[in-house]
Amino acid sequence: MANEVKQNKHYQCPVEATLNVIGGKWKPIILWQLKTEKLRFSGLQQNMQGISPKMLTKQLRELEDAGLILRKVYPEIPPRVEYSLTEFGKTVLPVLDALCEWGSKYLERECSSGKSGELKTADFSTLQ
Amino acid sequence: MANEVKQNKHYQCPVEATLNVIGGKWKPIILWQLKTEKLRFSGLQQNMQGISPKMLTKQLRELEDAGLILRKVYPEIPPRVEYSLTEFGKTVLPVLDALCEWGSKYLERECSSGKSGELKTADFSTLQ
DNA sequence: CTGGATCCGGTACGATACTG
DNA sequence: CAGTATCGTACCGGATCCAG
Secondary structure, three states, X not given: OOOOOOOOOOOOOHHHHHHHHHOOOOHHHHHHXXXXXXXXXXXXXXXXXXXXXXXXXXXXXXXXXXXXXXXXXXXXXXXXXXXXXXXXXXXXXXXXXXXXXXXXXXXXXXXXXXOOOOOOOHHHHHOO | OOOOOOOOOOOOOHHHHHHHHHOOOOHHHHHHHOOOOOEEHHHHHHHOOOOOHHHHHHHHHHHHHOOOEEEEEEOOOOOEEEEEEOHHHHOOXXXXXXXXXXXXXXXXXXXXXXXXXXXXXXXXXXXX
């Protein structure tokens, strides 16, 4: 009962569903790391400095429930668990790419627009 | 009390920036509505049943600060304010489209996998 | 090594009343 | 009409300790 699946809300728009699945602070980074290689729990944690094991577990479980990643447990001592993208999980990569690309444009624009002042030069003549 | 601009955190990945800008519960819907037409405050509110004016104001301000939408005030009585996408704001539409498309695929897959349906309250035989 | 349990603070989100 | 003010709630994300 502790593990309520709370994905049964209906969305006003599929965008909401997507954000619910790949959104949050860590999920994009996890997916990004699994893009090229399968990784172990500790491997993921090392590459995401600052995440607590609890959070990492939670994010991984949610991604697993959504069917995006595969959790493979090796019955060994000490335990070993490998995470990898499922075939369906790979279909989000282009979406992630689009988000990343637009984010770069946005950050670029943020810098040149000068947040700390109304520095509006006649630079927007290059619209479009 | 000055309005703290909290967008100056540095991101581990541009994806985070994008999610920060277009993420949340309402921002995609707002952008989606402004895709084809400019709308007034009340117009937006009517199409988003359940949003409080406070929330709508907040989301609109954030989108405006990010440079995605334009807020045009007509000095009339009664007051009239129109919101529209900026040229830069229109560049997110493809991203939004990608999110929407993948979300549809995801929701489709969710249904056929039989895992999450409208099966909110299981039958009582499982309780015990 | 891979997590689960517990507590806790910040913030996203919401309902309602009021104002220029 | 287009918001602001105030209060309240839920949940995300973090720290720490504990367990198989």
